[in-house]
Amino acid sequence: MTTTSTAAADRLGRAQRAVAEAGWGAVLLSAGTDLRYLTGYNAHVSERLTCLVVPADGEPVLVIPELEAPMVEAAGATTELRPWAETENPFAIVAGQLRKTSAAGTVGIGNRMWAEHVSQLLSAAGNPWELAGPLMAQLRMRKDAAEAAALLEAGEAIDRVHARMGQWLRPGRTEREVGRDIAEAIVTEGHEHAEFIIVGSGPNAASPHHLLSDRVIDAGDVVVVDIGGITEAGYCSDSTRTYIAGGVVSSEVADFYAVLQAAQVAACQAVAPGIPAEDIDATARNIIDEAGYGPNFIHRTGHGIGLDVHEDPYIVSGNNLPIEAGMAFSIEPGIYFPGRYGARIEDIVLCTTEGVRRLNTGSRDLISLGA
Numbered sequence: 417m418t419t420t421s422t423a424a425a426d427r428l429g430r431a432q433r434a435v436a437e438a439g440w441g442a443v444l445l446s447a448g449t450d451l452r453y454l455t456g457y458n459a460h461v462s463e464r465l466t467c468l469v470v471p472a473d474g475e476p477v478l479v480i481p482e483l484e485a486p487m488v489e490a491a492g493a494t495t496e497l498r499p500w501a502e503t504e505n506p507f508a509i510v511a512g513q514l515r516k517t518s519a520a521g522t523v524g525i526g527n528r529m530w531a532e533h534v535s536q537l538l539s540a541a542g543n544p545w546e547l548a549g550p551l552m553a554q555l556r557m558r559k560d561a562a563e564a565a566a567l568l569e570a571g572e573a574i575d576r577v578h579a580r581m582g583q584w585l586r587p588g589r590t591e592r593e594v595g596r597d598i599a600e601a602i603v604t605e606g607h608e609h610a611e612f613i614i615v616g617s618g619p620n621a622a623s624p625h626h627l628l629s630d631r632v633i634d635a636g637d638v639v640v641v642d643i644g645g646i647t648e649a650g651y652c653s654d655s656t657r658t659y660i661a662g663g664v665v666s667s668e669v670a671d672f673y674a675v676l677q678a679a680q681v682a683a684c685q686a687v688a689p690g691i692p693a694e695d696i697d698a699t700a701r702n703i704i705d706e707a708g709y710g711p712n713f714i715h716r717t718g719h720g721i722g723l724d725v726h727e728d729p730y731i732v733s734g735n736n737l738p739i740e741a742g743m744a745f746s747i748e749p750g751i752y753f754p755g756r757y758g759a760r761i762e763d764i765v766l767c768t769t770e771g772v773r774r775l776n777t778g779s780r781d782l783i784s785l786g787a
């Protein structure tokens with residue numbers, strides 16, 4: 417899927433209406449996924465300012481380093497451009513754009529804009545400001561049909577990587593060696609690049625955001641493999657499976673894994689339009705609590721996914737946002753025993769008008785690889 421110019425125009429129109437409804441003058445977005453969502457252009461993140469000015473009224477304009485202007489057209493984006501030469505001051509240009517559209521009021525600033533850009537923009541423009549994050553999340557949270565298809569494509573690609581895990585994950589190899597093979601497969605199976613690779617073996621499986629290390633995988637190790645990439649269309653995959661690197665599964669591990677699996681299934685089944693996000697978290701957490709592993713489940717149940725790996729809605733206690741059709745997010749409970757082992761199961765799900773659709777479909781059993 418590519419963002420067609422019609423889709424981009426539609427999104428820009430929605431964004432402008434949201435800016436007007438917020439009572440703001442404009443939203444300013446630098447290189448990143450908010451800008452990509454609205455224009456289809458994946459801007460280069462650097463010290464040179466790229467800034468999309470989205471006024472409540474008037475034409476949105478992309479202020480961009482002159483040397484990068486040809487890339488916008490190449491990306492098929494049709495946003496009006498204001499290229500700036502190396503000796504011009506891009507912050508003054510943005511301030512000028514705001515004046516041109518009478519955007520004298522509050523400006524919303526993209527959450528991921530660099531502080532060095534924010535400070536110079538605010539000195540040049542002098543407008544009161546707020547974070548544009550909540551406004552952008554409202555636009556991006558409900559995926560349209562093309563985005564849902566793009567997320568499914570990403571999900572299928574990462575499922576194919578997990579299906580090949582037996583080729584790489586075996587005793588005697590280091591996590592890093594396995595990770596290198598996974599990185600290559602993430603690309604060959606249908607991503608533009610690998611975004612993150614976690615191979616947590618043995619005690620490292622108890623560290624949820626462990627990445628890779630030189631630890632040599634031992635026979636019988638529990639290994640958490642949490643991997644994701646970004647497709648050419650810009651959409652993310654993110655899926656975790658827990659493996660046993662050869663050998664036999666101890667009854668201790670089999671016991672807590674059965675609880676984890678039941679919790680993950682129940683949370684997925686709970687997804688339906690109208691359910692508060694925190695109730696999905698509670699569904700998984702209650703099952704794990706009742707089995708006595710509550711203190712071992714130390715993170716939220718999930719996060720939204722789209723152009724960013726982590727975005728709204730967050731599936732966490734305290735978030736009473738009602739889930740709606742079109743929202744896509746992970747369901748990824750985990751149980752961890754520091755210094756020993758741990759496990760996590762993660763699928764991306766899409767809420768539809770009929771209920772839930774899982775975008776990852778590979779086996780969620782504790783898979784024993786090799787001999």
Ligand code: ZN
Pocket residue numbers: 642643644654655656748762
């Ligand atoms: Zn993950």
Ligand code: ZN
Pocket residue numbers: 654719746748762
């Ligand atoms: Zn995740």
